[in-house]
Amino acid sequence: MLACPRCQSPLPEAYCNNPLLLPCPACHTPIRTQVFPACFAPPAEGKAGETILVEGESGCFYHPAKRAVAACESCGRFLCALCDLDLNGEHICPACLETGRRKGKLKQLENRRVLYDAVALSLATLPLLFFWPTIITAPCALYVVVRRWNAPASLVRRGKWRMVLAAILAILEIAAWIAVVYFIWIARTLIPKGGHR
């Protein structure tokens, strides 16, 4: 049933797919509703596995008494109608689905990624505000770049420019620190204690 998104009161059909904002009959909030055929489609019914009646028929790996209707496209096990999971046209068994989700093999189920390129770039840029933390963060940024160069980046943004920029900045910061240490060492060596040269 169609309802106002604000007050949940039912809406008449004139509110559906109207490009204008119409006031809700109950709460008078201007609303727009775009509906699609799935809104009125009956909910899909689940299938139960059929019992094996004829001897010699293949049974489900998980329910041996049930007739197999498909084979898992990942592990090859026979599956009954109950265990056969449709994943965008692929037949997968519950165990493979769980393993694929846990190990990130099924891209359709991946719901989180760590952006190592952003980690490296942050390590290389943010501490520049105070400079002294870069003595620790620059090697860390370089380590992240080397260690995670092949790690998958964002699903939607492509390219490795953040990694490259982080590497360049980290190398420059390390070089700057080496130069600072070198000049301090030179100054201490050339200027004797207790007075000028």
Place this chain on the structure above:
Amino acid sequence: MSDLPFKYRRLPGRGLRNRGLQFFAPGRCSLWVGPDHLLSVTRIWMNEDYKRFYFRDIQAITLDKNNSAPLRNWILGTFAFISFALFGVIGTHSARPWSPAPFIAGAIIGGVFMVLLLVNLLRGPTCNCKLRTAVQIEELPSLGRIRVAGKAIAILKPLIEAVQGEISPQDIVSGIAQPAAPRRTLLETQKPFAATAQPPPHLLPPATGGLHAALYAVVLMDSAAGFFKHLYPAWHSYLLVSCPLLIAVCGLSFAAVIRQRRHAISKSVARLTNGTLWGVIAIMMVLFVYGIIARTLYLMQHPGRMPTHIDFYLMPWFRQLSLYTDCVEAAVGFAGLGLTLLWMSGRRISSTASAAPPASTPPAGPQP
């Protein structure tokens, strides 16, 4: 390079998903169109969370207009007016000999607010956009403007209809007329965001509001102390009063933000509290940077002397800036205290109404 066989296309609009303590780095949301699904991306710190809505499952997209845009206009307009008026008054009365500096400062600060106001006006009215499937209703913060949401719907409609087919007016009439299948209620279907398993606000126990009231009372006290210092510049123990008050505001606002994450409180109070914490952090950072600059300047002007006794109030810029922050603090304090007291009184009325027995029911126990 790419680990996917297709490329996502970005939909217009971007927004923030602000939940509880995430206000330090709210999730930045965007929508992307894939070959057979819509991808909702929320970036929090260095992570990206994904939610896929397959075109075959999308039942409806709804918009309801909200008052966020006019509220922002009022707030930004007020700040712009305060900036122009305050620095104008300071420039006219206090500077001897006459100096354009306060007018320039007022024009810059007020101009920033005016630009933000103009941007808000140009972006148009705001709305809550929700996408409905059979099992959930998902809010889409990136479609927070009616114009942007209209554009996104125009892009999505043909893609969804290519999968599901077009819906005719007769289908809508017959669909609405048929008895609704036993469907779970909105309360049951609204799933919390995957990254933060937090129950929706209407399921949280109500906050008493005491902590928020204390916070805004302390904000008002701090503002009053600032005004007093402006009236009596010779008040040397000001720092002894203002520093603990500022630290108390910081601590209380942090505690209030945690409290409102675990307890229900009105949306306006919650937003104002988040803003207060941001403001306190900004003030502390400004003081920190200003202190470093002032001490450096002092060292440059007086080489060899330690800058241990700098009275910042002797510096005209700091005085004007602190008067400005005191005005803002007073406005925030009064608004926050008023809203919190309103919330507390409303809560008291509702609790007494629910506790009182109905008038028609006779008392259960024996009467004395």
